[in-house]
Amino acid sequence: MKRQLVFIPVGPDELGVMSGDPAIVQRTAYTVTDELVAELGYEAKDAEDAEYAALVLASVAALCSYGARTVVVAEVDPALVSGGVDPVNGQIVLASCPVGAITSWFADEPGADVADAAAISRGLTIDQAWDQPAVQALLNSHDLLWNDVVEYRRGEEG
Template identity: 70%
Template sequence: MRRRLVFIPIAPDEMGALAGRSELVDRTAYSVTPELLEELGYGAEETEDAEYAALILASVAGLAAHGTRLIVVAEVDPASVEPGDDPTNGQVWLRSCPPSAITAWFADEPGVDVADAAAISKGMTIDQAWDQPAVQDLLHNHDLLWNDVVEYRREG
Protein backbone atom coordinates (compact mmCIF):
# COMPACT_ATOMS: atom_id res chain seq x y z
CA MET A 1 0.00 0.00 0.00
CA ARG A 2 1.24 3.48 -0.87
CA ARG A 3 1.91 5.71 2.15
CA ARG A 4 1.85 9.50 2.51
CA LEU A 5 4.76 11.30 4.15
CA VAL A 6 3.66 13.84 6.75
CA PHE A 7 5.51 16.18 9.10
CA ILE A 8 3.74 16.72 12.42
CA PRO A 9 4.70 19.57 14.76
CA ILE A 10 4.42 18.37 18.37
CA ALA A 11 4.92 19.80 21.83
CA PRO A 12 7.74 18.34 23.97
CA ASP A 13 5.21 16.60 26.23
CA GLU A 14 3.94 14.61 23.21
CA MET A 15 7.23 12.75 22.62
CA GLY A 16 5.65 9.64 24.16
CA ALA A 17 3.89 9.13 20.82
CA LEU A 18 7.22 7.94 19.41
CA ALA A 19 7.23 5.04 21.85
CA GLY A 20 3.54 4.26 21.43
CA ARG A 21 2.41 5.72 24.77
CA SER A 22 -0.06 7.93 22.92
CA GLU A 23 -1.37 8.40 19.39
CA LEU A 24 -1.31 11.57 17.35
CA VAL A 25 -4.89 12.13 16.15
CA ASP A 26 -7.01 14.89 14.62
CA ARG A 27 -4.34 17.51 14.14
CA THR A 28 -2.61 19.76 11.67
CA ALA A 29 0.35 18.29 9.81
CA TYR A 30 2.36 19.25 6.73
CA SER A 31 2.96 17.35 3.52
CA VAL A 32 3.69 17.90 -0.13
CA THR A 33 0.45 19.24 -1.60
CA PRO A 34 -0.21 20.23 -5.22
CA GLU A 35 -0.58 23.82 -4.01
CA LEU A 36 2.83 23.72 -2.29
CA LEU A 37 4.45 22.36 -5.45
CA GLU A 38 2.84 25.13 -7.51
CA GLU A 39 3.72 27.87 -5.00
CA LEU A 40 7.37 26.85 -4.91
CA GLY A 41 7.60 26.02 -8.60
CA TYR A 42 8.68 22.40 -8.01
CA GLY A 43 8.24 19.74 -10.65
CA ALA A 44 7.46 16.08 -10.08
CA GLU A 45 11.18 15.21 -10.08
CA GLU A 46 11.85 17.55 -7.14
CA THR A 47 10.06 15.50 -4.50
CA GLU A 48 12.91 15.62 -1.98
CA ASP A 49 13.13 19.41 -2.20
CA ALA A 50 9.38 19.70 -1.72
CA GLU A 51 9.50 17.34 1.29
CA TYR A 52 12.27 19.44 2.82
CA ALA A 53 10.14 22.56 2.29
CA ALA A 54 7.19 20.87 4.03
CA LEU A 55 9.49 19.98 6.95
CA ILE A 56 10.72 23.56 7.31
CA LEU A 57 7.16 24.92 7.10
CA ALA A 58 6.11 22.42 9.78
CA SER A 59 9.00 23.65 11.95
CA VAL A 60 7.79 27.25 11.68
CA ALA A 61 4.25 26.12 12.54
CA GLY A 62 5.62 24.23 15.56
CA LEU A 63 7.57 27.26 16.68
CA ALA A 64 4.41 29.41 16.53
CA ALA A 65 2.17 26.80 18.19
CA HIS A 66 4.47 25.08 20.71
CA GLY A 67 7.50 27.35 21.05
CA THR A 68 9.79 24.67 19.67
CA ARG A 69 10.82 23.08 16.39
CA LEU A 70 10.00 19.46 17.18
CA ILE A 71 8.69 17.57 14.14
CA VAL A 72 7.58 13.94 13.90
CA VAL A 73 7.96 12.28 10.50
CA ALA A 74 5.46 9.57 9.61
CA GLU A 75 4.35 7.54 6.62
CA VAL A 76 0.60 7.24 7.03
CA ASP A 77 -2.33 5.75 5.17
CA PRO A 78 -3.39 8.41 2.62
CA ALA A 79 -7.01 7.88 3.73
CA SER A 80 -6.10 9.42 7.10
CA VAL A 81 -5.03 12.72 5.44
CA GLU A 82 -7.50 15.43 4.46
CA PRO A 83 -6.98 18.88 2.95
CA GLY A 84 -5.92 21.55 5.42
CA ASP A 85 -6.77 25.24 5.64
CA ASP A 86 -3.43 26.36 4.17
CA PRO A 87 -2.49 23.91 1.38
CA THR A 88 -0.13 26.46 -0.20
CA ASN A 89 2.10 25.93 2.84
CA GLY A 90 1.58 22.15 2.73
CA GLN A 91 -0.94 22.06 5.56
CA VAL A 92 -3.12 18.96 5.84
CA TRP A 93 -5.47 17.55 8.47
CA LEU A 94 -4.28 14.25 9.91
CA ARG A 95 -7.01 12.00 11.30
CA SER A 96 -4.63 9.50 12.87
CA CYS A 97 -1.00 8.55 13.04
CA PRO A 98 -0.37 5.19 14.67
CA PRO A 99 3.02 4.88 16.41
CA SER A 100 4.08 2.25 13.86
CA ALA A 101 3.86 4.91 11.10
CA ILE A 102 6.44 7.17 12.80
CA THR A 103 9.89 6.82 11.28
CA ALA A 104 11.91 9.74 12.68
CA TRP A 105 11.80 13.14 14.28
CA PHE A 106 13.62 16.41 13.82
CA ALA A 107 14.60 18.87 16.53
CA ASP A 108 16.99 21.71 17.14
CA GLU A 109 20.42 20.84 18.43
CA PRO A 110 20.56 21.00 22.25
CA GLY A 111 21.56 24.48 23.35
CA VAL A 112 20.07 26.32 20.36
CA ASP A 113 18.15 29.28 21.76
CA VAL A 114 14.76 29.50 20.06
CA ALA A 115 13.17 31.69 22.76
CA ASP A 116 13.14 34.96 20.79
CA ALA A 117 11.79 33.36 17.62
CA ALA A 118 9.20 31.42 19.62
CA ALA A 119 8.03 34.47 21.56
CA ILE A 120 7.76 36.66 18.46
CA SER A 121 5.91 34.02 16.40
CA LYS A 122 3.56 32.72 19.11
CA GLY A 123 0.06 32.36 17.66
CA MET A 124 1.05 33.60 14.20
CA THR A 125 0.35 31.91 10.89
CA ILE A 126 3.29 30.42 9.01
CA ASP A 127 3.38 33.37 6.63
CA GLN A 128 3.38 35.89 9.48
CA ALA A 129 6.05 34.03 11.46
CA TRP A 130 8.15 33.46 8.33
CA ASP A 131 8.60 37.21 7.91
CA GLN A 132 10.00 37.74 11.42
CA PRO A 133 13.76 38.44 11.50
CA ALA A 134 14.28 36.18 14.56
CA VAL A 135 12.60 33.29 12.75
CA GLN A 136 14.65 33.86 9.61
CA ASP A 137 17.82 33.98 11.70
CA LEU A 138 16.92 30.63 13.29
CA LEU A 139 16.10 29.04 9.91
CA HIS A 140 19.30 30.27 8.26
CA ASN A 141 21.70 29.55 11.11
CA HIS A 142 20.41 26.36 12.75
CA ASP A 143 19.56 23.23 10.81
CA LEU A 144 17.21 20.72 12.36
CA LEU A 145 18.80 17.45 13.47
CA TRP A 146 17.40 14.15 12.22
CA ASN A 147 16.74 11.47 14.84
CA ASP A 148 15.79 7.84 14.21
CA VAL A 149 12.67 6.73 16.07
CA VAL A 150 14.39 3.41 16.94
CA GLU A 151 16.90 5.29 19.09
CA TYR A 152 14.09 6.97 21.04
CA ARG A 153 12.23 3.71 21.56
CA ARG A 154 15.41 2.04 22.88
CA GLU A 155 15.99 4.88 25.34
CA GLY A 156 12.33 5.55 26.17
Protein backbone atom coordinates (compact mmCIF):
# COMPACT_ATOMS: atom_id res chain seq x y z
CA MET A 1 0.00 0.00 0.00
CA LYS A 2 1.26 3.46 -0.89
CA ARG A 3 1.98 5.67 2.12
CA GLN A 4 2.15 9.45 2.39
CA LEU A 5 4.85 11.13 4.46
CA VAL A 6 3.37 13.75 6.80
CA PHE A 7 4.92 16.16 9.29
CA ILE A 8 2.81 16.93 12.35
CA PRO A 9 3.64 19.99 14.47
CA VAL A 10 3.20 19.24 18.17
CA GLY A 11 3.94 20.96 21.44
CA PRO A 12 7.01 19.68 23.32
CA ASP A 13 4.62 18.34 25.97
CA GLU A 14 2.67 16.34 23.36
CA LEU A 15 5.28 13.70 22.50
CA GLY A 16 2.88 11.17 23.99
CA VAL A 17 1.21 11.15 20.55
CA MET A 18 3.90 8.62 19.65
CA SER A 19 2.23 6.14 21.99
CA GLY A 20 -1.33 7.31 21.29
CA ASP A 21 -1.83 9.66 24.24
CA PRO A 22 -3.18 12.02 23.04
CA ALA A 23 -4.46 10.55 19.80
CA ILE A 24 -3.90 12.50 16.61
CA VAL A 25 -7.35 13.33 15.28
CA GLN A 26 -8.31 16.05 12.78
CA ARG A 27 -4.89 17.64 13.14
CA THR A 28 -3.20 20.20 10.92
CA ALA A 29 -0.07 18.68 9.38
CA TYR A 30 2.24 19.26 6.43
CA THR A 31 3.26 17.23 3.41
CA VAL A 32 4.50 17.67 -0.12
CA THR A 33 1.52 19.12 -1.97
CA ASP A 34 1.33 19.92 -5.68
CA GLU A 35 1.05 23.60 -4.71
CA LEU A 36 4.22 23.44 -2.59
CA VAL A 37 6.14 21.75 -5.42
CA ALA A 38 4.94 24.41 -7.89
CA GLU A 39 5.71 27.30 -5.51
CA LEU A 40 9.27 26.12 -4.92
CA GLY A 41 9.85 25.07 -8.54
CA TYR A 42 10.70 21.47 -7.70
CA GLU A 43 10.72 18.62 -10.20
CA ALA A 44 10.21 14.88 -9.66
CA LYS A 45 13.94 14.42 -9.00
CA ASP A 46 13.68 16.91 -6.08
CA ALA A 47 11.43 14.72 -3.91
CA GLU A 48 13.80 14.74 -0.91
CA ASP A 49 14.21 18.52 -1.11
CA ALA A 50 10.42 18.93 -1.20
CA GLU A 51 10.06 16.67 1.86
CA TYR A 52 12.70 18.70 3.70
CA ALA A 53 10.82 21.90 2.80
CA ALA A 54 7.58 20.44 4.22
CA LEU A 55 9.47 19.51 7.42
CA VAL A 56 10.88 23.03 7.80
CA LEU A 57 7.45 24.57 7.17
CA ALA A 58 5.93 22.25 9.79
CA SER A 59 8.66 23.33 12.22
CA VAL A 60 7.78 27.00 11.67
CA ALA A 61 4.09 26.16 12.20
CA ALA A 62 5.07 24.46 15.49
CA LEU A 63 7.06 27.52 16.51
CA CYS A 64 4.04 29.76 15.80
CA SER A 65 1.61 27.52 17.68
CA TYR A 66 3.67 25.99 20.48
CA GLY A 67 6.79 28.14 20.87
CA ALA A 68 9.11 25.26 19.93
CA ARG A 69 10.05 23.39 16.77
CA THR A 70 8.80 19.87 17.50
CA VAL A 71 7.55 17.81 14.57
CA VAL A 72 6.35 14.19 14.53
CA VAL A 73 6.83 12.27 11.27
CA ALA A 74 4.48 9.55 10.04
CA GLU A 75 3.79 7.53 6.91
CA VAL A 76 0.02 7.29 6.61
CA ASP A 77 -2.61 5.97 4.25
CA PRO A 78 -3.31 8.85 1.81
CA ALA A 79 -7.04 8.36 2.52
CA LEU A 80 -6.40 9.94 5.94
CA VAL A 81 -5.20 13.18 4.32
CA SER A 82 -7.42 16.02 3.12
CA GLY A 83 -6.64 19.50 1.88
CA GLY A 84 -5.66 22.24 4.28
CA VAL A 85 -6.22 25.98 4.02
CA ASP A 86 -2.59 26.69 3.03
CA PRO A 87 -1.57 24.08 0.43
CA VAL A 88 1.20 26.32 -0.94
CA ASN A 89 2.97 25.73 2.37
CA GLY A 90 2.10 22.01 2.31
CA GLN A 91 -0.70 22.23 4.86
CA ILE A 92 -3.15 19.35 5.09
CA VAL A 93 -5.62 17.97 7.62
CA LEU A 94 -4.81 14.54 9.01
CA ALA A 95 -8.02 12.70 9.98
CA SER A 96 -6.11 10.37 12.30
CA CYS A 97 -2.68 8.87 12.68
CA PRO A 98 -2.22 5.28 13.78
CA VAL A 99 0.58 4.98 16.33
CA GLY A 100 2.27 2.38 14.12
CA ALA A 101 2.55 4.93 11.29
CA ILE A 102 4.77 7.25 13.35
CA THR A 103 8.44 6.78 12.49
CA SER A 104 10.37 9.63 14.12
CA TRP A 105 10.32 13.15 15.42
CA PHE A 106 12.44 16.27 15.02
CA ALA A 107 13.21 18.92 17.62
CA ASP A 108 15.76 21.60 18.31
CA GLU A 109 18.88 20.46 20.10
CA PRO A 110 18.76 20.84 23.88
CA GLY A 111 19.91 24.31 24.85
CA ALA A 112 19.14 25.91 21.48
CA ASP A 113 17.89 29.42 22.12
CA VAL A 114 14.52 29.67 20.39
CA ALA A 115 13.04 32.26 22.76
CA ASP A 116 13.27 35.29 20.44
CA ALA A 117 11.93 33.42 17.41
CA ALA A 118 9.17 31.85 19.49
CA ALA A 119 8.10 35.15 21.04
CA ILE A 120 7.97 37.05 17.77
CA SER A 121 6.19 34.30 15.81
CA ARG A 122 3.57 33.31 18.38
CA GLY A 123 0.16 33.37 16.69
CA LEU A 124 1.52 34.33 13.25
CA THR A 125 1.02 32.43 10.01
CA ILE A 126 3.95 30.56 8.51
CA ASP A 127 4.44 33.30 5.91
CA GLN A 128 4.38 36.06 8.53
CA ALA A 129 6.80 34.20 10.80
CA TRP A 130 9.08 33.29 7.88
CA ASP A 131 9.74 37.01 7.25
CA GLN A 132 10.89 37.65 10.83
CA PRO A 133 14.68 38.07 11.22
CA ALA A 134 14.69 36.09 14.50
CA VAL A 135 12.99 33.13 12.76
CA GLN A 136 15.39 33.27 9.84
CA ALA A 137 18.34 33.39 12.26
CA LEU A 138 17.01 30.29 14.04
CA LEU A 139 16.43 28.41 10.77
CA ASN A 140 19.88 29.30 9.48
CA SER A 141 21.82 28.56 12.67
CA HIS A 142 20.09 25.49 14.16
CA ASP A 143 19.22 22.30 12.30
CA LEU A 144 16.51 20.12 13.76
CA LEU A 145 17.70 16.89 15.37
CA TRP A 146 16.21 13.60 14.16
CA ASN A 147 14.97 11.16 16.81
CA ASP A 148 13.79 7.61 16.19
CA VAL A 149 10.37 6.75 17.62
CA VAL A 150 11.92 3.57 19.07
CA GLU A 151 14.06 5.73 21.37
CA TYR A 152 10.94 7.46 22.68
CA ARG A 153 9.06 4.24 23.24
CA ARG A 154 12.06 2.64 24.93
CA GLY A 155 12.21 5.60 27.32
CA GLU A 156 8.54 5.10 28.19
CA GLU A 157 9.18 1.51 29.24
CA GLY A 158 12.15 2.39 31.44
